[in-house]
Amino acid sequence: MESNRSFLIQLQILTKRMVLRVVRRPLAELPNLIISAFFLFVYDGALGGVFGGSASGTPFDFAKGNFINFILPVSIVSASLSGAASGIYLVEDIESGVFKRYQSMPISRWAIILAPMNVGAFRVLLQSGLILFIGIIIGADPAVGNIGFLIVLSLAFLWGMGFAGYSVAAGVKSGSSQGAQAATFLFFPAIFLAPTFVPREALKGWLETAAAYNPTTYVIEAMRAVMVDGWELDVLFRGYLSAGLFAALTLTLAVLSARKATEKA
Amino acid sequence: MLAVDVKNIKKTFISKQDTVEAVKDVSFQVKQGEIFGLLGPNGAGKSTTILMLTTLLSITDGRASVLGIDVATKDKEVREKIGVALQDTGIDNLLTGRELFFTTCRLWGYSKKDSEKRTTEILELVGLVEAADRRVKTYSGGMKRRLDLGLSLVHSPEILFLDEPTTGLDPGSRRVLWDEIKRLRDNGVTIILTTQYLEEADELADRIAIIDEGLVVAEGTSDELKAGIGGDVITFAFENNDFLEDAKNILKNTVQDKNELRITVEDGASKIPGYLKDLTSNGVEVSSVSASKPTLDDVFLEVTGYRLEGSEDIKNEEEKSKR
Ligand SMILES: Nc1ncnc2c1ncn2[C@@H]1O[C@H](COP(=O)(O)OP(=O)(O)O)[C@@H](O)[C@H]1O
Ligand SMILES: [Mg+2]
Numbered sequence: 001m002e003s004n005r006s007f008l009i010q011l012q013i014l015t016k017r018m019v020l021r022v023v024r025r026p027l028a029e030l031p032n033l034i035i036s037a038f039f040l041f042v043y044d045g046a047l048g049g050v051f052g053g054s055a056s057g058t059p060f061d062f063a064k065g066n067f068i069n070f071i072l073p074v075s076i077v078s079a080s081l082s083g084a085a086s087g088i089y090l091v092e093d094i095e096s097g098v099f100k101r102y103q104s105m106p107i108s109r110w111a112i113i114l115a116p117m118n119v120g121a122f123r124v125l126l127q128s129g130l131i132l133f134i135g136i137i138i139g140a141d142p143a144v145g146n147i148g149f150l151i152v153l154s155l156a157f158l159w160g161m162g163f164a165g166y167s168v169a170a171g172v173k174s175g176s177s178q179g180a181q182a183a184t185f186l187f188f189p190a191i192f193l194a195p196t197f198v199p200r201e202a203l204k205g206w207l208e209t210a211a212a213y214n215p216t217t218y219v220i221e222a223m224r225a226v227m228v229d230g231w232e233l234d235v236l237f238r239g240y241l242s243a244g245l246f247a248a249l250t251l252t253l254a255v256l257s258a259r260k261a262t263e264k265a
Numbered sequence: 266m267l268a269v270d271v272k273n274i275k276k277t278f279i280s281k282q283d284t285v286e287a288v289k290d291v292s293f294q295v296k297q298g299e300i301f302g303l304l305g306p307n308g309a310g311k312s313t314t315i316l317m318l319t320t321l322l323s324i325t326d327g328r329a330s331v332l333g334i335d336v337a338t339k340d341k342e343v344r345e346k347i348g349v350a351l352q353d354t355g356i357d358n359l360l361t362g363r364e365l366f367f368t369t370c371r372l373w374g375y376s377k378k379d380s381e382k383r384t385t386e387i388l389e390l391v392g393l394v395e396a397a398d399r400r401v402k403t404y405s406g407g408m409k410r411r412l413d414l415g416l417s418l419v420h421s422p423e424i425l426f427l428d429e430p431t432t433g434l435d436p437g438s439r440r441v442l443w444d445e446i447k448r449l450r451d452n453g454v455t456i457i458l459t460t461q462y463l464e465e466a467d468e469l470a471d472r473i474a475i476i477d478e479g480l481v482v483a484e485g486t487s488d489e490l491k492a493g494i495g496g497d498v499i500t501f502a503f504e505n506n507d508f509l510e511d512a513k514n515i516l517k518n519t520v521q522d523k524n525e526l527r528i529t530v531e532d533g534a535s536k537i538p539g540y541l542k543d544l545t546s547n548g549v550e551v552s553s554v555s556a557s558k559p560t561l562d563d564v565f566l567e568v569t570g571y572r573l574e575g576s577e578d579i580k581n582e583e584e585k586s587k588r
Contacts, residue, residue, distance in 0.1 A: 005372075005373075009371070013368055014372075017357070017360065017364075017368050020359065020364070021359050024359045093355065096357075096358075097351065097353050097354040098354075098355035098357055099355075100321065100351060100355070101354045101355065102372075103321060104321055104344065104351070105369075105373065106341060106345060264320075264321065264322055264323040265278070
């Protein structure tokens with residue numbers, strides 16, 4: 001029996017079980033997906049007319065004629081925040097006592113912690129991919145060609161995992177799913193204290209300062225670069241760096257807090 | 266070898282607000298193949314004891330071993346040998362019974378094929394074959410407990426820890442579980458269970474330890490405990506409280522339980538007339554009097570000074586369900 005108890009098998013079994021939980025609650029996927037799609041449609045509807053093709057030749061032509069390209073990164077970033085579900089999944093198991101049951105069995109504690117992270121990653125890719133797909137249908141067209149979609153998706157993944165780590169850390173620390181849920185409130189400052197609707201140059205005063213300190217800004221700008229402007233390697237680099245640092249930081253926090261949670265009282 | 270050997274274990278929870286001595290001093294020994302009952306009220310320290318013995322909580326002081334393996338230092342080895350059904354262990358409501366068993370088999374290291382086989386076996390063992398493909402959400406309380414029991418049996422443990430396996434169940438479901446547990450014992454599994462119900466301890470446990478406020482206050486077979494009281498229990502009931510208070514002064518050595526007084530003596534029946542004479546000559550009206558062999562209830566009252574709440578509930582529920 002021992003041979004079937006490798007870490008990878010345990011991780012696979014626990015991930016599969018968690019995927020089943022997600023699949024059996026499909027409605028839970030909707031709110032974030034709808035908000036993300038909402039950004040795409042509503043802002044394109046409201047602002048696309050002004051800042052889209054008709055802005056051509058004016059100082060407001062930051063979307064270079066295609067507002068979808070400009071606003072899609074916001075939608076994708078919003079979709080990637082679905083990674084925060086990881087913490088909620090984990091805390092649900094802590095609250096229900098399933099976590100304790102696993103602890104009473106010879107299971108690697110890392111498999112117990114990583115399974116919800118896996119599912120969070122899966123969810124990020126699914127939601128971001130879906131939004132990307134909608135974007136393509138309604139006319140997104142990266143300045144760097146189709147590889148731009150891949151870059152956008154990879155940035156979204158990294159960013160989503162950052163939120164996954166954050167939610168796990170917050171959830172485990174608070175010990176309640178409300179705590180994990182509260183982590184998703186970071187959503188608002190993340191999205192709105194950023195150059196969401198106009199480029200950073202057009203932001204004013206405190207908002208400009210806040211945006212400069214918000215890592216979301218650099219992720220959105222990197223996505224925008226490949227969508228709207230073409231290869232701007234420094235912008236791209238800053239985007240990956242922000243997302244990577246954020247993910248590294250929160251995943252470390254997640255591991256530390258999870259280690260604490262699995263320690264015996 | 267002893268199945269479980271517990272020597273003066275202690276658990277103190279320290280938090281910023283306060284310090285709780287959940288288990289102050291608990292010792293007992295469980296032989297292989299017996300059902301051992303840990304009987305005590307809410308908050309006595311039963312769950313904390315079980316959590317320590319199952320390696321889920323650290324032991325503040327004292328020693329415990331399972332099949333000779335030290336619980337504190339060899340927790341991995343201990344976990345291989347034991348099955349655990351905790352009081353508030355979660356069951357994944359969104360999965361079906363079959364999926365839960367299969368997943369648990371896989372986690373214990375069975376191959377896919379063996380997991381399927383074992384799942385079928387356990388479903389039969391705990392009588393959940395028909396409900397196997399329904400989500401656990403739709404299970405009744407009794408079915409969930411049987412599922413819980415089944416999950417703890419997946420790896421055929423030699424020793425089973427059950428924390429309040431029947432609390433909150435209706436009498437019918439309780440009996441089904443009792444039979445299940447006895448059958449396991451008859452197949453050689455050692456079982457340590459906790460309960461708040463006197464009847465459960467009396468009916469199921471080969472030996473009982475009564476635990477109160479973190480201390481073991483009595484231990485033995487049900488008969489030993491009852492015999493330990495010595496003699497018979499005479500119970501007096503009174504019309505009103507004044508009579509009761511007067512009687513307390515006259516009879517001495519009584520234990521009060523609500524509006525009744527009890528006195529434990531050798532050869533109770535022959536002593537009733539004498540007591541009645543003493544009482545009536547002092548103007549105390551007795552509304553009823555009876556002598557009986559001590560019950561576990563009397564033992565509990567004797568060793569703790571109060572009656573176990575909830576023991577009445579089983580009787581009431583059973584009567585209700587008979588109607
Ligand atoms: N994690 C904990 N932190 C602080 N106190 C606790 C903790 N767990 C249990 N207790 C306290 O320890 C005592 C015994 O609890 P428990 O073992 O659950 O009793 P039982 O299972 O017999 O009802 C109770 O007073 C309870 O409040
Ligand atoms: Mg308890």
